[in-house]
Amino acid sequence: MPELPEVETVARDLRTAVVGRRIMSVRLGHPKVMRFPVPEVLAAILPGRRVEAVTRSGKFILCALDGGEDLVFHLGMTGHLLVCDAQSEPARHTHLRALLDDGRELRYDDARRFGRILLGPRSTLEDSRVLPVLGVEPLSDDFTAVRLDEVLRSTTRTVKAALLDQRGVAGLGNIYVDEACHLAGVRPQRRCHTLTRAQRAALHAAIPAVLVSAIRNRGSSTDDYRDIWNARGSNQERLQVYGRGGRPCFRCGTPLKQATVAGRTTVWCHSCQR
């Protein structure tokens, strides 16, 4: 599932592929994926717009258009943004086809339709809460030890729940929360307020470490994730705990534990993680 490293990989590639390109025409699929505005308005606004920049915020991809709007994508569980030849056969669940002025097409497909497409000035989307307020970017200078302490120290919830909450730290999902906890030596079911200063510091170091490493490997294609060229990442081969319940910990050999924490399948090493 696309989390920060996968979304960042898509945003970087998209930047080189579509910045400066003009949208010539659009074709829409399932209306429920176009959350805001209604599909008819979206289809009316896009043609003629030029893409000026592509950025990432949490798990959102924002394409700034020359009209002042942002075309925003959230990939949900199974969303794919693809840049391909306009003549190629679209995937079964394609919800947006934007023909570009270079003969290629920007496509969004999403089998499960947990993703969403938004369009409007960013400030409008934020004010209307269509684009949620997100927490600190873990790869930015704002992600200080003090800032993470503020997220963790004030709550009694589990580390897993706190780190999955996009309002605290933006961009983490099930894979990288488990990976960061393993690297930091912290059990995901630990209550935040019981963490030692050293454990909070370990998490502060581990979170960017697992994300940077995953970006270097172009994301984890554990299942459905593909980049904009429909290619897999390779970080799934480097994951230490996600998807490895019952298998030996790479660090100590102890079989990894698996249980549901905060409503999510969670894997950890009972020996390495306290």
Add this chain to the structure above:
DNA sequence: CCCCTATCCTGAGGGC
């Protein structure tokens, strides 16, 4: 405040 559950969805995989 926090937790759990249901909801939205399809496809993959297991059992028979």
Add this chain to the structure above:
DNA sequence: TGCCCTCAGGATAGGG
């Protein structure tokens, strides 16, 4: 070969 069931989970809403 195929049917039924379960499971996967990002975000959100509602109940306890």
